Amino acid sequence: MEVNENQSIEQIILETAERLFLEKGYESTSTTKIAREVGCNQALIHYYFRTKENLFNRIFEDKFRMLFQQLFSTENLSHLSFTEKIRHIAQTHFELLEKNPRIPLLILNELSRQPEQLKSLREKLHAYPEKAFKELNGDLQQEIAAGKIRNCSLPDIIVTMISLNVALFLMMPVVEQLLMFDKNQKKALIQHRKEENINFLLAGLRP
Amino acid sequence: MEVNENQSIEQIILETAERLFLEKGYESTSTTKIAREVGCNQALIHYYFRTKENLFNRIFEDKFRMLFQQLFSTENLSHLSFTEKIRHIAQTHFELLEKNPRIPLLILNELSRQPEQLKSLREKLHAYPEKAFKELNGDLQQEIAAGKIRNCSLPDIIVTMISLNVALFLMMPVVEQLLMFDKNQKKALIQHRKEENINFLLAGLRP
Amino acid sequence: MEVNENQSIEQIILETAERLFLEKGYESTSTTKIAREVGCNQALIHYYFRTKENLFNRIFEDKFRMLFQQLFSTENLSHLSFTEKIRHIAQTHFELLEKNPRIPLLILNELSRQPEQLKSLREKLHAYPEKAFKELNGDLQQEIAAGKIRNCSLPDIIVTMISLNVALFLMMPVVEQLLMFDKNQKKALIQHRKEENINFLLAGLRP
Amino acid sequence: MEVNENQSIEQIILETAERLFLEKGYESTSTTKIAREVGCNQALIHYYFRTKENLFNRIFEDKFRMLFQQLFSTENLSHLSFTEKIRHIAQTHFELLEKNPRIPLLILNELSRQPEQLKSLREKLHAYPEKAFKELNGDLQQEIAAGKIRNCSLPDIIVTMISLNVALFLMMPVVEQLLMFDKNQKKALIQHRKEENINFLLAGLRP
DNA sequence: TATGAATGAGCCTTCATTCAT
DNA sequence: AATGAATGAAGGCTCATTCAT
Numbered sequence: 001m002e003v004n005e006n007q008s009i010e011q012i013i014l015e016t017a018e019r020l021f022l023e024k025g026y027e028s029t030s031t032t033k034i035a036r037e038v039g040c041n042q043a044l045i046h047y048y049f050r051t052k053e054n055l056f057n058r059i060f061e062d063k064f065r066m067l068f069q070q071l072f073s074t075e076n077l078s079h080l081s082f083t084e085k086i087r088h089i090a091q092t093h094f095e096l097l098e099k100n101p102r103i104p105l106l107i108l109n110e111l112s113r114q115p116e117q118l119k120s121l122r123e124k125l126h127a128y129p130e131k132a133f134k135e136l137n138g139d140l141q142q143e144i145a146a147g148k149i150r151n152c153s154l155p156d157i158i159v160t161m162i163s164l165n166v167a168l169f170l171m172m173p174v175v176e177q178l179l180m181f182d183k184n185q186k187k188a189l190i191q192h193r194k195e196e197n198i199n200f201l202l203a204g205l206r207p
Numbered sequence: 208m209e210v211n212e213n214q215s216i217e218q219i220i221l222e223t224a225e226r227l228f229l230e231k232g233y234e235s236t237s238t239t240k241i242a243r244e245v246g247c248n249q250a251l252i253h254y255y256f257r258t259k260e261n262l263f264n265r266i267f268e269d270k271f272r273m274l275f276q277q278l279f280s281t282e283n284l285s286h287l288s289f290t291e292k293i294r295h296i297a298q299t300h301f302e303l304l305e306k307n308p309r310i311p312l313l314i315l316n317e318l319s320r321q322p323e324q325l326k327s328l329r330e331k332l333h334a335y336p337e338k339a340f341k342e343l344n345g346d347l348q349q350e351i352a353a354g355k356i357r358n359c360s361l362p363d364i365i366v367t368m369i370s371l372n373v374a375l376f377l378m379m380p381v382v383e384q385l386l387m388f389d390k391n392q393k394k395a396l397i398q399h400r401k402e403e404n405i406n407f408l409l410a411g412l413r414p
Numbered sequence: 415m416e417v418n419e420n421q422s423i424e425q426i427i428l429e430t431a432e433r434l435f436l437e438k439g440y441e442s443t444s445t446t447k448i449a450r451e452v453g454c455n456q457a458l459i460h461y462y463f464r465t466k467e468n469l470f471n472r473i474f475e476d477k478f479r480m481l482f483q484q485l486f487s488t489e490n491l492s493h494l495s496f497t498e499k500i501r502h503i504a505q506t507h508f509e510l511l512e513k514n515p516r517i518p519l520l521i522l523n524e525l526s527r528q529p530e531q532l533k534s535l536r537e538k539l540h541a542y543p544e545k546a547f548k549e550l551n552g553d554l555q556q557e558i559a560a561g562k563i564r565n566c567s568l569p570d571i572i573v574t575m576i577s578l579n580v581a582l583f584l585m586m587p588v589v590e591q592l593l594m595f596d597k598n599q600k601k602a603l604i605q606h607r608k609e610e611n612i613n614f615l616l617a618g619l620r621p
Numbered sequence: 622m623e624v625n626e627n628q629s630i631e632q633i634i635l636e637t638a639e640r641l642f643l644e645k646g647y648e649s650t651s652t653t654k655i656a657r658e659v660g661c662n663q664a665l666i667h668y669y670f671r672t673k674e675n676l677f678n679r680i681f682e683d684k685f686r687m688l689f690q691q692l693f694s695t696e697n698l699s700h701l702s703f704t705e706k707i708r709h710i711a712q713t714h715f716e717l718l719e720k721n722p723r724i725p726l727l728i729l730n731e732l733s734r735q736p737e738q739l740k741s742l743r744e745k746l747h748a749y750p751e752k753a754f755k756e757l758n759g760d761l762q763q764e765i766a767a768g769k770i771r772n773c774s775l776p777d778i779i780v781t782m783i784s785l786n787v788a789l790f791l792m793m794p795v796v797e798q799l800l801m802f803d804k805n806q807k808k809a810l811i812q813h814r815k816e817e818n819i820n821f822l823l824a825g826l827r828p
Numbered sequence: 829t830a831t832g833a834a835t836g837a838g839c840c841t842t843c844a845t846t847c848a849t
Numbered sequence: 850a851a852t853g854a855a856t857g858a859a860g861g862c863t864c865a866t867t868c869a870t
Binding site: 521522523526532536564576577582587607613618619620 | 644730732
């Protein structure tokens with residue numbers, strides 16, 4: 001990928017398309033609209049990406065990977081207690097969503113639009129962070145054995161964490177409109193729920 | 208075109224459209240496709256509902272109402288403790304979603320497609336279960352005062368409950384495909400999470 | 415044609431259709447709209463008139479006949495001078511248009527839409543007022559011979575009269591909007607032109 | 622699709638559309654029909670002009686401007702007497718209509734179809750020939766004062782002129798069919814009325 | 829590399845008309 | 850006499866894609 005000045009045109013298309021796909025979804029984003037916003041010819045989109053589907057998938061897979069792979073970051077957390085590790089992971093996850101609040105909806109929609117896509121994604125996601133998972137699980141079993149945490153599985157903890165975080169951003173637009181929130185109220189709610197999600201998650205672990 | 212004993216063509220269109228809208232969303236469901244599945248002329252769709260938007264809204268408002276109004280059912284739970292009430296509500300909510308697993312995604316999408324609709328929905332939902340809410344909140348404050356529940360607000364409890372339940376069904380298609388679940392595994396997971404959601408919710412309330 | 419109370423439904427359809435056709439023209443008036451304004455079923459229009467074209471023609475021929483046959487009314491004008499007769503005819507014609515200002519445009523449009531229709535109209539208009547025409551022409555020749563009127567043909571006089579009168583009502587909507595007339599100004603202009611048309615017509619006859 | 626030496630496809634579409642709009646009017650001319658006659662895909666019409674309305678307006682405004690702005694040509698007629706000037710203007714106007722006989726009907730129809738258009742047209746026609754008008758009016762007042770012309774206003778003279786000329790071409794299709802004229806007879810009639818219109822106009826001015 | 833031109837397929841919608849009742 | 854249901858055809862328009870340049 002060549003870079004002219006700061007951004008190659010290909011990159012501009014990718015970013016514009018990403019924004020539009022996130023705003024309006026796949027169906028409601030036409031290549032015409034992308035081209036108009038990029039300020040280029042409609043045919044150029046197809047010159048670079050052959051099809052709209054291609055363009056979308058390239059963006060989509062990036063986002064999907066980002067959302068799933070960063071779940072167990074490569075950071076070294078080994079100096080922390082299990083509870084502290086979970087708190088840290090949950091916080092990081094929340095902040096990732098805070099920066100990308102519309103991606104979950106995009107992913108859910110696209111996977112219901114063409115479920116076959118998951119097959120190829122599954123293969124590409126092979127870099128599963130098995131090591132980090134094992135370490136965490138070891139910690140957890142110790143805590144349970146020590147009676148410091150109630151008996152529950154690591155996957156359940158993770159699902160609960162993801163559910164709480166993701167659901168907040170998925171439902172935020174509805175809540176926002178339903179309660180007629182302004183930007184500040186919205187921000188405040190998000191910060192409040194950031195704490196409350198962790199509260200519930202950790203409180204729910206106690207024996 | 209023959210009409211089934213119990214079902215008028217209008218009803219068949221409604222049901223077919225509902226299924227397709229839930230499967231593919233608004234944009235990806237064409238009136239042509241609906242007509243093809245119903246087995247009638249495309250013009251008939253417009254004969255009964257004038258516009259695609261009309262047809263959709265008729266379905267959508269029903270679903271939306273169902274999901275929100277049954278949140279606090281009118282059942283009398285006053286003989287139960289606060290914790291038992293929450294457990295019951297969470298279970299009922301979960302079972303409602305179990306029967307309508309695709310509706311949350313539909314709602315999230317539609318409200319971002321045409322946010323103005325929320326205005327009219329807000330008015331139509333005036334039958335807000337204020338009484339039930341107040342009773343619950345009274346119970347909660349007593350429990351907190353008695354030191355039986357940690358200090359947290361009723362809205363936070365409800366948001367947590369909804370998040371856990373809704374997120375499960377929103378993410379289920381992804382999980383299902385990602386982990387290559389068959390129907391039984393899926394069922395088992397749902398039942399397991401049904402309990403686990405309640406576990407986390409109630410465990411998270413303890414002081 | 416049966417009459418219920420004051421008006422048969424057939425009559426109501428005819429009158430409603432007439433109004434709509436005059437307002438919007440043939441193409442822009444749908445049987446749906448007619449039915450809606452009549453307050454009846456769409457199929458009823460076709461029950462009575464078989465096709466939209468039929469309904470239109472029935473109205474159209476009436477209007478066409480009215481506009482052309484009343485040109486030489488059956489009134490006895492023989493006690494008047496030629497000039498007085500022309501004045502009377504021109505006035506009558508003008509007043510006919512005043513009451514039916516949109517009919518000329520309807521006729522012009524329809525005859526350019528389906529010119530074949532004129533064939534059948536020509537036959538139906540056989541009741542051409544030959545006698546009145548001959549009498550007028552006799553008068554005219556006498557006046558010319560007596561040097562009281564310049565040498566010109568009766569058809570030319572009639573065409574001039576029709577042109578002046580018809581053109582006024584055809585162009586009135588444009589003039590009205592272009593000069594931003596209100597109703598009173600419009601009325602005043604029409605009355606003024608009524609005189610002026612006759613002025614020009616009669617002044618143009620002088621030798 | 623091949624492009625003629627001198628004519629771009631866009632130009633061909635414009636000319637074909639103009640012909641069809643003039644023949645059948647706006648409503649009865651479909652973009653499909655235009656495309657068929659042009660020999661291109663229907664989508665191409667929309668590629669060049671986006672909407673049918675756009676295409677029409679582009680043609681319409683040209684025609685409208687042509688018909689109204691050339692009314693008082695910029696030619697220098699100051700060496701002529703008032704009567705001669707009027708004769709010249711009337712002739713020019715007549716000849717303009719002779720070359721564009723169907724435009725008046727188009728204009729009348731369109732302005733009743735969407736009267737708001739007049740607003741924008743009025744602004745675009747600002748180049749109103751005020752100077753020519755004032756000069757003519759000065760001449761007229763002198764002639765009236767000198768007793769050479771009867772007391773009448775310039776607008777009345779102009780309206781009479783336009784009425785006579787326009788009405789002829791508006792009514793010609795009716796006359797043509799009603800009297801079963803062939804082309805020669807039609808031509809002869811037009812030439813005859815060209816003189817006769819001027820005769821009536823000028824004769825009508827005499828005191 | 830980049831684009832203007834062109835197209836086939838599909839979209840939602842409206843229409844006049846028919847038919848069984 | 851009157852109507853609800855149903856339909857084929859056509860309308861304007863948008864879309865993703867292709868191709869020659």
